[in-house]
Amino acid sequence: MANKKSNSSEWKSTACILCTLNCGVKVQLNVEGTEIVRTKGDDDHPASRGYLCNKASRLNYYQNREDRLLSPMKRNAEGGYDPIDWDTAIEEIASRLGGIRDEHGGDKIFYYGGGGQGNHLPGAYAGSTLASLGVQYRSNALAQEKTGEFWVANRMAGGYNHADFEHAEVVMFVGKNPWQSHGFHRARAELREMAKDPDRTLIVLDPKRTQTADLADIHLPVKVGRDAWILAGMVAVIIQENLQDDTWLAEHTTGIDAVVEVFKNVDIEDCAEKSGIDEVIIRSTARTIAKAKSVAVFEDLGTQMNRHSTLVSYLQRLTWMLNGNFAKPGAAYTPNGLGKIGDGREAGKSPVAGGRIIAGIVPANTIPDEVLADHPDHYRGMIIESANPVHSLPDSPKWRQAMRALECSVVIDIAMTETARQADYVLPATTQFEKAEATFFNFEFPENYFHMRAPLFTPPEGVLDEAEIHARIAQALGTLPEDIIYTLNNALAQGGRDAFRELVFAKLSENPDIGKVAPVLLYRTLGKTLPKGMQNAAALWAPCHQHAMTNRKSVEAAGITGDGLMLGDNLFDAIIAGPSAVVISKEEWSDVWQRVPRESINLDLPDMLEAAGKLNSEAPQETTEEFPFLLSAGERRDFTANTIFRNPAWRRKDANGAMYINPDDAARLNLGDGSSARITSEGGVVDTIVEVNDRMQRGHISIPNGLGLDYPDEQGQLKVTGSSPNELTSSYLADEFVGTPWHKSVPVRVEAIG
Numbered sequence: 070m071a072n073k074k075s076n077s078s079e080w081k082s083t084a085c086i087l088c089t090l091n092c093g094v095k096v097q098l099n100v101e102g103t104e105i106v107r108t109k110g111d112d113d114h115p116a117s118r119g120y121l122c123n124k125a126s127r128l129n130y131y132q133n134r135e136d137r138l139l140s141p142m143k144r145n146a147e148g149g150y151d152p153i154d155w156d157t158a159i160e161e162i163a164s165r166l167g168g169i170r171d172e173h174g175g176d177k178i179f180y181y182g183g184g185g186q187g188n189h190l191p192g193a194y195a196g197s198t199l200a201s202l203g204v205q206y207r208s209n210a211l212a213q214e215k216t217g218e219f220w221v222a223n224r225m226a227g228g229y230n231h232a233d234f235e236h237a238e239v240v241m242f243v244g245k246n247p248w249q250s251h252g253f254h255r256a257r258a259e260l261r262e263m264a265k266d267p268d269r270t271l272i273v274l275d276p277k278r279t280q281t282a283d284l285a286d287i288h289l290p291v292k293v294g295r296d297a298w299i300l301a302g303m304v305a306v307i308i309q310e311n312l313q314d315d316t317w318l319a320e321h322t323t324g325i326d327a328v329v330e331v332f333k334n335v336d337i338e339d340c341a342e343k344s345g346i347d348e349v350i351i352r353s354t355a356r357t358i359a360k361a362k363s364v365a366v367f368e369d370l371g372t373q374m375n376r377h378s379t380l381v382s383y384l385q386r387l388t389w390m391l392n393g394n395f396a397k398p399g400a401a402y403t404p405n406g407l408g409k410i411g412d413g414r415e416a417g418k419s420p421v422a423g424g425r426i427i428a429g430i431v432p433a434n435t436i437p438d439e440v441l442a443d444h445p446d447h448y449r450g451m452i453i454e455s456a457n458p459v460h461s462l463p464d465s466p467k468w469r470q471a472m473r474a475l476e477c478s479v480v481i482d483i484a485m486t487e488t489a490r491q492a493d494y495v496l497p498a499t500t501q502f503e504k505a506e507a508t509f510f511n512f513e514f515p516e517n518y519f520h521m522r523a524p525l526f527t528p529p530e531g532v533l534d535e536a537e538i539h540a541r542i543a544q545a546l547g548t549l550p551e552d553i554i555y556t557l558n559n560a561l562a563q564g565g566r567d568a569f570r571e572l573v574f575a576k577l578s579e580n581p582d583i584g585k586v587a588p589v590l591l592y593r594t595l596g597k598t599l600p601k602g603m604q605n606a607a608a609l610w611a612p613c614h615q616h617a618m619t620n621r622k623s624v625e626a627a628g629i630t631g632d633g634l635m636l637g638d639n640l641f642d643a644i645i646a647g648p649s650a651v652v653i654s655k656e657e658w659s660d661v662w663q664r665v666p667r668e669s670i671n672l673d674l675p676d677m678l679e680a681a682g683k684l685n686s687e688a689p690q691e692t693t694e695e696f697p698f699l700l701s702a703g704e705r706r707d708f709t710a711n712t713i714f715r716n717p718a719w720r721r722k723d724a725n726g727a728m729y730i731n732p733d734d735a736a737r738l739n740l741g742d743g744s745s746a747r748i749t750s751e752g753g754v755v756d757t758i759v760e761v762n763d764r765m766q767r768g769h770i771s772i773p774n775g776l777g778l779d780y781p782d783e784q785g786q787l788k789v790t791g792s793s794p795n796e797l798t799s800s801y802l803a804d805e806f807v808g809t810p811w812h813k814s815v816p817v818r819v820e821a822i823g
């Protein structure tokens with residue numbers, strides 16, 4: 070692409086949208102302004118500071134694509150799709166979903182998604198559609214990975230924590246391969262730093278010898294799915310060898326006695342045997358963690374999508390909390406940002422399956438069951454936005470069946486995805502480079518930031534921003550307060566932002582219900598006064614005021630000032646002005662305690678302690694003759710990025726997303742590099758290309774995530790590349806507490822095929 074003529078005079082500021090970090094990016098477009106032709110890191114971005122990984126140079130594959138949706142589509146009797154105009158689409162959707170609401174209640178309409186790795190404003194605007202329809206139940210991808218961790222973190226420390234990897238003496242990754250998946254800023258550069266520094270220790274808990282493990286001082290190749298034993302063993306070493314910091318614990322925590330009571334009896338030898346890691350190594354690693362000046366730990370899918378996942382979230386926390394690795398440099402903290410991610414409060418149960426609702430989202434695993442159940446409260450309608458659950462959630466066959474059983478389903482996406490192809494209506498959205506979009510996973514400390522990006526491209530005919538889509542749906546449902554919009558627009562025209570602000574707060578106190586449709590209200594008023602292409606940034610105005618009201622000191626420390634309510638507007642304006650990310654809060658380490666209830670960490674989670682206490686008498690999962698392998702279904706690699714790109718040409722290597730298998734296993738099964746294999750689970754069958762890979766343990770195989778997508782080939786025929794992991798997964802293989810799936814240890818068999 071670099072050989073195409075570029076309009077080299079101008080570098081535009083945006084972000085990479087391929088993982089949650091959304092590194093700051095500067096791009097050059099071609100002369101026509103239709104393609105990204107050059108990419109470099111944005112030195113002005115306060116967190117990524119010029120860093121990019123190998124994937125960011127491929128962003129043009131997201132923007133320019135053969136599979137772009139350019140008109141609303143309606144499913145026909147043959148299962149095909151016919152284009153329809155926007156007015157008809159909105160009218161029919163409002164009338165059919167409104168009909169379900171009136172006849173059965175809004176709680177029978179389900180909402181899934183709302184954002185991917187770099188687009189989070191749809192979720193905000195969807196709030197008004199949800200309120201208009203009386204929707205009660207929603208979910209998104211976080212409910213198949215992070216809800217267990219959120220729940221534990223919330224009960225221990227009042228919120229989700231991140232850690233200061235950059236300055237920690239000891240860093241431990243639990244089921245996480247940051248070389249590929251990142252998860253914290255400048256990961257590859259930071260990992261190299263850690264590896265170089267003789268005073269720091271990098272610990273990697275992963276059955277696979279990953280690229281991260283290559284850099285580690287201590288690699289713990291745990292047996293697949295058995296992390297609970299090794300972590301319980303480490304906690305037991307700390308307690309039994311009396312390595313905990315009693316003074317810190319007395320001052321900053323409650324519940325240590327309950328922890329001691331359980332772990333003084335944990336049999337470390339048994340933990341070693343079951344986890345496959347020598348007891349001597351468990352003991353020495355635990356001592357290294359206990360004696361370090363600072364410890365930072367990151368758990369991710371290797372354990373979050375595996376057996377005992379919620380328990381592991383608790384156990385890994387004990388390894389560092391017992392020595393005060395919280396609220397100090399190099400340790401953990403609860404960040405202070407605009408989007409409160411991971412508030413893991415528990416609130417109610419899902420209507421049919423009775424799954425715990427955490428952070429407002431129901432367990433994602435059981436959604437199809439809650440559609441298909443013969444139950445009075447089963448879901449009858451669904452809106453899916455910025456997500457591809459037919460592909461990304463367990464048991465794709467059951468998802469397809471559930472989608473077709475719905476009385477009305479609507480998908481809002483930029484492409485005709487696996488999920489869109491099961492929906493009654495598909496609404497085409499602008500891409501993330503055609504509207505204002507924002508980074509939401511902002512976990513930095515002591516300075517945290519917010520990044521609102523301006524659009525790079527003019528959208529094509531036929532597509533709409535999610536903000537406009539939700540505003541039109543509210544309008545069609547009659548819930549858009551036209552009179553208030555009229556008055557607010559008048560206030561803006563005559564008295565500017567000051568008059569607007571005063572009136573909004575006055576209207577809100579008169580009628581708090583307006584708050585529910587606030588995003589579309591702001592979009593239709595304030596949005597019109599924003600710079601070109603930025604109208605859909607308006608929804609951020611409310612969270613800016615929220616943040617300013619509750620965090621005046623840290624906002625002012627970040628250099629943003631303003632008397633009274635002005636602070637919220639000034640914060641909003643600073644973010645809109647960008648062009649790169651803006652620091653929105655600056656704190657001291659001691660400020661972290663303000664976000665911990667009673668400024669005290671609770672160590673005593675009775676359900677987790679009970680589960681930990683049973684580990685020695687529990688038998689770990691063994692493979693069977695029928696299914697002798699454990700498959701990690703969905704691994705992050707150099708060229709995977711969920712399903713953000715659908716065109717396989719973006720991959721510079723591993724084009725088909727090979728199955729990795731240990732050389733001994735491969736030899737036994739007559740598999741060689743590039744040969745074909747069939748993977749069979751109890752749930753399904755997929756065929757795959759083989760790569761013999763000595764990083765894998767015997768008995769453990771992996772396939773990448775985000776493959777098995779179709780894309781038009783040169784003749785315009787849809788062609789599938791690679792295998793789709795969730796054709797193999799089953800929804801009932803899930804965590805007992807929060808229902809997150811066990812995708813990293815799916816029992817399978819493998820055989821060579823012709």
Ligand SMILES: Nc1nc2c(c(=O)[nH]1)N[C@H]1C(S)=C(S)[C@@H](COP(=O)(O)OP(=O)(O)OC[C@H]3O[C@@H](n4cnc5c(=O)[nH]c(N)nc54)[C@H](O)[C@@H]3O)O[C@H]1N2
Pocket residue numbers: 087088089214243244245246247249250251252274275276277279291292293294295296369370371372375701703704705706707708709710711774775813814
């Ligand atoms: N390149 C790339 N980066 C991404 C993404 C992407 O699609 N591609 N997606 C992003 C998203 S949405 C997420 S959630 C993150 C996920 O990021 P990660 O969780 O780091 O990604 P995975 O590769 O799925 O799993 C991590 C590791 O778990 C290990 N594992 C498997 N079984 C076990 C086990 O039993 N115990 C332990 N301890 N480890 C085990 C695997 O060997 C693997 O190395 O990545 C983000 N970053």
Ligand SMILES: Nc1nc2c(c(=O)[nH]1)N[C@H]1C(S)=C(S)[C@@H](COP(=O)(O)OP(=O)(O)OC[C@H]3O[C@@H](n4cnc5c(=O)[nH]c(N)nc54)[C@H](O)[C@@H]3O)O[C@H]1N2
Pocket residue numbers: 185186188191209210211213214370454455456457458460461462481482483484486498499500501535702703704710711712713774794795798812
């Ligand atoms: N077996 C297995 N399954 C997994 C995983 C695994 O490791 N193994 N990983 C899981 C994880 S951690 C995650 S996070 C999920 C991710 O899975 P999903 O949550 O389904 O997210 P994506 O695959 O990123 O799909 C995002 C969708 O948004 C669309 N999109 C892109 N930009 C826009 C936009 O601006 N507007 C709108 N409306 N749509 C847009 C894309 O076309 C795409 O269809 O997958 C999960 N599934």
Ligand code: SF4
Pocket residue numbers: 085086087088089090091092120121122123124125251
């Ligand atoms: S780390 Fe994530 S956001 Fe940054 S360049 Fe790589 S994929 Fe993009």
Ligand SMILES: [Mo]
Pocket residue numbers: 210214
């Ligand atoms: Mo994820």
